[in-house]
Amino acid sequence: TVYQTFDALPQNKQFDYIVVGGGIGGSVVASRLSENLFTSVLLIEAGPDDENEEDLAIPGNYPNSIPRRFHWNFTTTPQEGLGGRSIDYDRGYVLGGSTSVNGMVYTRGAAEDYDRWAKVTGDLGWTWALLWPYTIKHEKFTGATGGERSIAGQYNPLSHGYFGKSKVGLPWSGPTEFDNRAMAAAKDPKSEFKFNLDLNSGNPLGLTWTQSMSGDGERSSASKAYLTPDVRRRPNLHVVVNTQVTRVLATGQASKKDIRTVEVGTPNGPRKTVTAMQEVILSAGTIGTPQILLNSGIGDSAELNAVGVPVVHQLKDVGKNLSDHISTDRPDPAPVDRDAALAQWRASRTGPLTEAVGHTVMWSRLDKNSDAIKAHGDPSSGANAPHIELFLLSNIGNQMYGGAAVLMTPQSRGTVKIASSNPFDKPLIDLGFLTHPFDILALKDGIRTMKRFFAHSAWANYTATNVSPDPDAMGEGEWEGFTRSVGGTTLHAVGTCSMSKKGASNGVVDPNLKVKGLKGLRIVDGSVIPFVPTGHSMAAIYILSERASDLIKWRL
Numbered sequence: 372t373v374y375q376t377f378d379a380l381p382q383n384k385q386f387d388y389i390v391v392g393g394g395i396g397g398s399v400v401a402s403r404l405s406e407n408l409f410t411s412v413l414l415i416e417a418g419p420d421d422e423n424e425e426d427l428a429i430p431g432n433y434p435n436s437i438p439r440r441f442h443w444n445f446t447t448t449p450q451e452g453l454g455g456r457s458i459d460y461d462r463g464y465v466l467g468g469s470t471s472v473n474g475m476v477y478t479r480g481a482a483e484d485y486d487r488w489a490k491v492t493g494d495l496g497w498t499w500a501l502l503w504p505y506t507i508k509h510e511k512f513t514g515a516t517g518g519e520r521s522i523a524g525q526y527n528p529l530s531h532g533y534f535g536k537s538k539v540g541l542p543w544s545g546p547t548e549f550d551n552r553a554m555a556a557a558k559d560p561k562s563e564f565k566f567n568l569d570l571n572s573g574n575p576l577g578l579t580w581t582q583s584m585s586g587d588g589e590r591s592s593a594s595k596a597y598l599t600p601d602v603r604r605r606p607n608l609h610v611v612v613n614t615q616v617t618r619v620l621a622t623g624q625a626s627k628k629d630i631r632t633v634e635v636g637t638p639n640g641p642r643k644t645v646t647a648m649q650e651v652i653l654s655a656g657t658i659g660t661p662q663i664l665l666n667s668g669i670g671d672s673a674e675l676n677a678v679g680v681p682v683v684h685q686l687k688d689v690g691k692n693l694s695d696h697i698s699t700d701r702p703d704p705a706p707v708d709r710d711a712a713l714a715q716w717r718a719s720r721t722g723p724l725t726e727a728v729g730h731t732v733m734w735s736r737l738d739k740n741s742d743a744i745k746a747h748g749d750p751s752s753g754a755n756a757p758h759i760e761l762f763l764l765s766n767i768g769n770q771m772y773g774g775a776a777v778l779m780t781p782q783s784r785g786t787v788k789i790a791s792s793n794p795f796d797k798p799l800i801d802l803g804f805l806t807h808p809f810d811i812l813a814l815k816d817g818i819r820t821m822k823r824f825f826a827h828s829a830w831a832n833y834t835a836t837n838v839s840p841d842p843d844a845m846g847e848g849e850w851e852g853f854t855r856s857v858g859g860t861t862l863h864a865v866g867t868c869s870m871s872k873k874g875a876s877n878g879v880v881d882p883n884l885k886v887k888g889l890k891g892l893r894i895v896d897g898s899v900i901p902f903v904p905t906g907h908s909m910a911a912i913y914i915l916s917e918r919a920s921d922l923i924k925w926r927l
């Protein structure tokens with residue numbers, strides 16, 4: 372059942388598990404735990420329900436036609452590496468979390484990214500190979516929306532799951548002339564670039580078709596996939612929306628550090644609490660989860676003292692180690708006739724509004740002799756992990772093409788802190804973008820890679836301009852200044868409550884995602900991922916959340 376307010380919850384109800392935040396982690400965990408009808412689960416989401424919200428279901432509404440009321444509307448602190456600019460930092464404020472408002476690009480990154488989780492935690496269960504059953508448990512590959520075109524040769528059937536929850540597919544349209552030329556440039560045996568049949572095989576390198584988390588013409592958000600009408604009807608699952616969690620509190624004696632009580636409230640109203648019999652699972656995301664911990668006095672004691680929050684548990688890494696992908700400037704996608712496209716979408720769930728992004732992506736590695744790697748080492752997880760994503764876009768109407776270079780392996784790190792002891796104050800989000808010298812050098816090489824790609828003869832006579840400025844045609848420091856003035860985020864932040872080895876003093880959660888030094892409190896969301904994946908972040912979080920659900924079920 373879904374309740375619109377906390378007060379509408381049945382009184383005196385006992386819950387085995389309380390899950391905080393209805394994004395990927397929260398939707399997956401609440402859905403999986405409540406498969407056992409003898410396990411009672413309460414899921415608490417700050418934002419509204421997403422049911423019947425057409426604006427969220429239409430993939431092509433991303434990004435500008437998604438109403439702002441479904442966002443937290445955060446901005447970052449002034450970013451030293453971005454010329455002092457503060458930039459918007461979107462997070463979904465609705466059931467489904469950021470997957471209800473995101474770009475849906477579905478990329479798992481490199482197998483080595485996951486193997487590195489296993490290395491930093493000492494738990495082989497996090498390797499790509501042992502996570503594979505969870506990968507296919509979450510995915511339901513559905514092909515291209517509309518069903519009228521052949522997708523043979525555009526994906527590898529062996530890299531996908533077909534019986535899972537989240538729909539994944541290829542673009543509705545294509546190949547366009549742009550796609551064909553891009554493919555020709557990559558498939559030329561003499562080219563330095565190669566075509567890669569499937570970006571989700573564990574080796575993403577090369578030019579690939581884009582895959583999106585959508586199916587049958589609609590967005591397949593975490594809530595649409597995991598909180599389906601039959602799941603919502605389960606008598607043992609209670610979902611409460613429009614309810615912000617302010618803190619987690621000790622249950623019984625504070626000295627026992629048993630944290631199973633959740634406090635909710637409104638800025639001017641009374642605070643209320645509810646206690647889990649087994650565990651509280653925080654799934655409020657990379658920004659929300661450290662914010663709740665810090666408000667609760669769980670974090671670096673010096674920082675907590677500075678904002679007047681009494682220290683409950685010293686855990687210095689809460690809110691630290693944020694990593695995210697920085698992107699250069701990008702062209703706008705081609706405009707569509709919105710009225711006609713909307714009519715088509717409503718009639719048949721086909722047409723331009725089924726697509727949110729371009730059709731092709733190039734994943735590449737920096738040369739080991741590049742300035743960035745020679746001076747600062749190679750931060751990637753392994754030989755199949757791309758340093759750079761070239762997100763290719765054509766805007767044929769305006770005769771422009773190009774793309775954004777996105778740095779997949781940043782060495783800069785940021786933080787999430789709280790501004791005061793008031794849980795309703797916005798958190799201080801510092802991405803730390805371009806504060807490490809590797810990152811600007813690597814991005815510059817990324818643009819050079821794009822230049823070489825578009826210099827291939829496959830692009831001859833294509834009347835167009837590459838919109839990204841050329842670092843080699845600009846004066847010393849000019850390109851860097853430009854990039855700092857336009858660089859932006861792809862909104863993939865992770866790492867603010869990282870997992871680490873059992874007993875290690877760094878990190879926030881152990882390999883089973885339990886908060887270190889506490890009882891009853893676990894974290895399942897993007898915040899536990901120690902390094903931003905070399906793909907977009909959501910696939911990794913789904914895979915992680917599926918395994919986490921089993922860890923909780925098995926009481927590990």
Ligand SMILES: Cc1cc2nc3c(=O)[nH]c(=O)nc-3n(C[C@H](O)[C@H](O)[C@H](O)COP(=O)(O)OP(=O)(O)OC[C@H]3O[C@@H](n4cnc5c(N)ncnc54)[C@H](O)[C@@H]3O)c2cc1C
Binds near residue numbers: 434477478615
């Ligand atoms: C605009 C945008 C575009 C993106 N594009 C892509 C893309 O194309 N591909 C990709 O892979 N990734 C993309 N991402 C990133 C991806 O969506 C996120 O990494 C992922 O959804 C994070 O999952 P999560 O479960 O950690 O957190 P979220 O999905 O953010 O969920 C957290 C949930 O917790 C709730 N919450 C937070 N605080 C509280 C509180 N105090 N009380 C109660 N509830 C709370 C939030 O409202 C939210 O519902 C994008 C993100 C955004 C915002």
